[in-house]
Amino acid sequence: MLTTDIIVIGGGMVGSLTAVALAECGFDVALIERTSPAAFASEKHDLRVSAISHATQRMFEAVDVWSSMQAMRVCPYARMRVWEGDAKTEFDSDSIGRPQLGHIVENSVIQHALLQRAKDLVHLICPASIEALTPNSKGVTVRLDNGDELSASLVIAADGANSAVRRLAGITTNGEPYDQHAFVATVKTELPQQDITWQRFTADGPQAFLPLTGNQASLVWYQHAEFIASLKTLSETELVTAFHENFPQELGQVLSVRGSGSFPLNWQHAVNYVKPGVALVGDAAHSVHPLAGQGVNMGMLDAAALVDVVAGAGRHGIGSLRVLRRYERWRQGSNEIMIRLLHGIQRSFQPEAIENGLLPQSAIEVARRFALNAAQHVGPLNKQCIKLAMGLAGDLPELAHGRLPGKKQIVSA
Numbered sequence: 001m002l003t004t005d006i007i008v009i010g011g012g013m014v015g016s017l018t019a020v021a022l023a024e025c026g027f028d029v030a031l032i033e034r035t036s037p038a039a040f041a042s043e044k045h046d047l048r049v050s051a052i053s054h055a056t057q058r059m060f061e062a063v064d065v066w067s068s069m070q071a072m073r074v075c076p077y078a079r080m081r082v083w084e085g086d087a088k089t090e091f092d093s094d095s096i097g098r099p100q101l102g103h104i105v106e107n108s109v110i111q112h113a114l115l116q117r118a119k120d121l122v123h124l125i126c127p128a129s130i131e132a133l134t135p136n137s138k139g140v141t142v143r144l145d146n147g148d149e150l151s152a153s154l155v156i157a158a159d160g161a162n163s164a165v166r167r168l169a170g171i172t173t174n175g176e177p178y179d180q181h182a183f184v185a186t187v188k189t190e191l192p193q194q195d196i197t198w199q200r201f202t203a204d205g206p207q208a209f210l211p212l213t214g215n216q217a218s219l220v221w222y223q224h225a226e227f228i229a230s231l232k233t234l235s236e237t238e239l240v241t242a243f244h245e246n247f248p249q250e251l252g253q254v255l256s257v258r259g260s261g262s263f264p265l266n267w268q269h270a271v272n273y274v275k276p277g278v279a280l281v282g283d284a285a286h287s288v289h290p291l292a293g294q295g296v297n298m299g300m301l302d303a304a305a306l307v308d309v310v311a312g313a314g315r316h317g318i319g320s321l322r323v324l325r326r327y328e329r330w331r332q333g334s335n336e337i338m339i340r341l342l343h344g345i346q347r348s349f350q351p352e353a354i355e356n357g358l359l360p361q362s363a364i365e366v367a368r369r370f371a372l373n374a375a376q377h378v379g380p381l382n383k384q385c386i387k388l389a390m391g392l393a394g395d396l397p398e399l400a401h402g403r404l405p406g407k408k409q410i411v412s413a
């Protein structure tokens with residue numbers, strides 16, 4: 001049986017950062033990932049991309065993977081425009097003296113760079129999946145589907161929204177599915193992509209356009225599940241026509257579709273983030289509507305906060321509830337606020353919510369437009385929105401400042 005300080009289950013973006021950062025802090029870490037990740041494909045963009053905040057970029061810098069992501073492919077953006085009808089707000093990195101607001105990075109680039117780094121630092125066990133989780137006198141024993149057993153003081157669940165660890169630990173969630181799916185397409189455009197991401201709100205749901213490198217972009221179309229299902233039956237020519245008819249033309253015509261897919265959406269929040277010897281991070285702890293591009297950034301802040309708490313645990317023991325609750329108190333409340341905010345924005349576009357609610361549609365539209373205009377014209381509010389989206393505001397952990405917390409002596413729970 002392999003015995004380590006910490007076992008991280010799930011080598012996605014959040015789990016692999018967590019494992020690498022903890023190893024850099026001096027912990028002996030095992031990382032278990034179910035699926036062998038595909039190699040980086042230089043000729044084709046991954047369908048799944050994420051808007052990465054400054055805070056997340058600093059974490060990548062702290063564990064020395066940002067330069068390898070840049071060497072693969074990242075796309076900086078300096079402006080973000082959000083509008084509905086004639087009400088609009090634009091956020092500009094110049095207004096806070098920064099070269100960019102963030103970067104659009106393919107999920108596979110992030111995972112690939114982190115797992116390459118993990119190979120040098122942790123016991124990477126892949127492909128393998130968790131089957132059982134049992135408390136023992138010193139922490140937790142994990143049994144894998146290949147029959148191997150591992151033991152550690154702390155097991156970190158980074159195994160995504162359908163987390164097996166969360167289920168095995170008996171942690172429940174609140175949440176519900178959205179009656180809205182996301183249709184994502186990588187498209188080739190007439191114009192080279194600019195340094196801007198945009199999001200347009202329509203009565204049927206938001207639409208987003210994220211720049212990729214060269215003449216390519218990622219379109220996201222949020223709509224009812226039936227509508228998204230109908231998009232999936234269209235030929236490429238019909239899809240290009242649908243984009244042409246429904247998306248704004250600012251960034252030039254869509255010429256072709258290089259890949260597309262759809263994702264069901266839900267919100268979900270774990271009732272507890274921790275149990276003795278177990279902690280949840282990333283989508284294992286929370287899923288949000290992706291309209292503001294916050295999901296993975298929230299998960300990275302979980303990872304960074306947990307690394308701070310665990311690195312600072314000293315003789316109280318890294319798996320003890322007393323230590324782990326510090327992490328829960330740090331992250332659960334702010335994640336709840338973000339989940340509610342995004343849920344509220346999403347709900348304000350649901351026709352049935354409007355019909356059943358106290359406010360008529362016109363009042364909700366006025367409120368939305370008022371908020372957009374206020375964000376545009378009230379300077380301090382505009383700057384605060386930028387700082388929040390960039391991960392530059394709030395109680396930030398060390399990693400989010402680009403620093404590794406001090407390497408601590410490990411004492412079991």
Ligand SMILES: Cc1cc2nc3c(=O)[nH]c(=O)nc-3n(C[C@H](O)[C@H](O)[C@H](O)COP(=O)(O)OP(=O)(O)OC[C@H]3O[C@@H](n4cnc5c(N)ncnc54)[C@H](O)[C@@H]3O)c2cc1C
Pocket residue numbers: 009010011012013014015032033034035049050051052128129130158159160161163164165182184220263281282283284290292293294295296297298299
């Ligand atoms: C359409 C769309 C657009 C989005 N855009 C953005 C954006 O712009 N910005 C942003 O911040 N977020 C965005 N998100 C959200 C973001 O993709 C998620 O928050 C993020 O992927 C969560 O990362 P994670 O590592 O926690 O979980 P996951 O990405 O789900 O990774 C979990 C990992 O665990 C592994 N695993 C699962 N079960 C097991 C098991 N039993 N044993 C071992 N391994 C296991 C999986 O193989 C996987 O590698 C978007 C989401 C969607 C759907």
